[in-house]
Amino acid sequence: MKRNVTVIGAGIVGISCASYLQRDGHQVTVIDRLPPGEGCSFGNAGGMSPGSCVPVAMPGMAKQIPQWLMDPLGPLSIRWNYLLPALPWLIRFLRAGKREEVERIADGIRALLDGVFDNYAPLIKAAGAEHLVHSRAGQMYVWRTEAAFNGDQLGLKLRRDRGITVEVLDKHELRQREPALAPIFEKGVVFPQHGHCSNPFRLVQTLAEHFQRSGGTILKREVTGFARGGDRVTGVATDAGEVKSDNVVIAAGAWSARLARQLGAHIPLEAQRGYHVTVADPGVGPRINVMWADAKFMATPMEMGLRFAGTVELAGLEAAPDYRRARKLLELGKTMYPGLKDAKVTEWMGHRPCTPDTLPVIDFAPGRKDVVFAFGHGHTGLSGASTTGKLVAEMVAGSKPSIDLKPYSATRF
Template identity: 35%
Template structure:
């Protein structure tokens, strides 16, 4: 491990964070010939990236603020187990973020966000499929599409503007009813009167397995992993330094900050104030035999999805804004499981494993991608919210573009760390 060598190797990159964004960035940079050191206090995809819903949601271009959430928030906040909740004790701290979230919902801001997210998703699909092929894990891809479900025609009609925005972006979909809906997913409750099938939606066999396999690819090209916690970051025009809590000092040409929900704390050390909040997501993974699931089901009115994985049937989602220190409330997992049983009466709900993770969320639903204010030797790659797995390889491509001094593959001004 080259760490304290005064003769700086200009080809060495330190990445802080071994979630899917850090791992994909390590893989892309290793593919480009860089020597990568990946740092994490846990392990490869052992945190939030281990328990997500496994979707490659390339058609999900609408920001959270656009999905009718603002109108629903007052009702949802009355339900501590609902799709979107805020711990009352956390609300005062969250108020500035909620104000920015409200601003992001304005029509002019939404249009810019959709355009930026559309470009990001086109790059994401190209890069993720390419990276999976290079890593030899294309067999972990599932191309069964998704089915978003509605309990009334009114609910479907309320979603139509969002589907029009997707149509404008070239995303294919089909609204289903009656026999077509039943054939798309047998065993659904008759309470669902319509559904929207998105054929281009993809999932993976298991998100943690994919992340670890991408790391194996990076490691085969020379990338190294160091377990530990970062105490401080610093940078100047010539180099960067990471100091670990055990006193180890790593000197490198560049640092990539990809520490998920903890990234804003590292950015603050470099003079950047990033309004990142934590969406605490919950799930339960049942045995694979729990239900004959044909594709990912999206219950948008209830804020959760059900995904078929090689490792089981995963029921999870919802948003709890509560920061990094409050304890988990697994009654949220139980509430989603109870709803899933109501929506899929044949679902076997025993034998499940509960989980909670921390999604790093920006108020406009766009990630932070770009240079630190203090130095172009530090790059930020965080804040992807629900879309970390989906956008991981695209982010790795953009990190590689910036480090190589190339024009980014897509315009990155909408993702600027200084946009706030």
């Protein structure tokens, strides 16, 4: 049955959902207070990684917490004044890092990310965005010391056990593959099944433009709540009036839990803030997406130049960005690529929508069939969005989802 569907959020997840719903023949409206792609999806590292199934919480993390608090510019930091508000989420996060849990979680992430390229393919073809997506171009991880590499063996095993090819490289092989890389890295791996997007913001924009050309509507408004008629949700309330709809999809990224709460769902969702610097005309750089694994950031060749993006800061949705963290990325980037020209640099901060167990929520709102949750994609939302879009369209159609949705349940917490 063809319906009116409203999608809240015009990030990569919302636009992917809207595109798939539109392909099913529904009349789709997307609402966002910002233009498409200006939330977290604007400035990510562009990694498109079917094998990024390693949970963010891993065994032994609890002992690192003092370090997270002491080093405000470290790869993972917590602002002191945010420790108390974040505590309930942090406790769940550490519990999710138990050995037996990470296997289960890795299965769930892997299932969602596996179809990244196949499920983007029809969308990017229709929108003419093929030039932005470098499917299976390969992705490299590098470690500065053998000890750091050895410390990440469980992560590599989780990937290998789930069908991801991991090619281990020594110091010399690394430089052969990526000649611009400084000779400071002892170990590396290549994931040949991975790829990257060379302009994540343009990707959302291009898909959104195609969605509009094909009859979809995008409204620039703030969603404040839901309209109801008896038991049913009949639309969304916005700062400029009500938008009627048969079905609503909440794809509002890190802000989704506030909306879900209005429907009685308490989803632990924390913003893991990440930063980037993008260097125009850098003079040097990688050919593919390269992750400095022990520093927790990626270097990606983008249309706009070379982007260094990553790291995690827990400070909530309201605190001002701490751009010293972006400048730290630039400093590390210069260590990674000696000779980097940094005359033209832009900085950015975005809020990753993160559940404690790394898995997103892709489910009906508890007890209803008229609202779908599609949020919480954390560090891999660009990679998980295309399959999420397909799944959400299947849920709205009432057909059997193409993968088991149990790992993404809204009632698992």
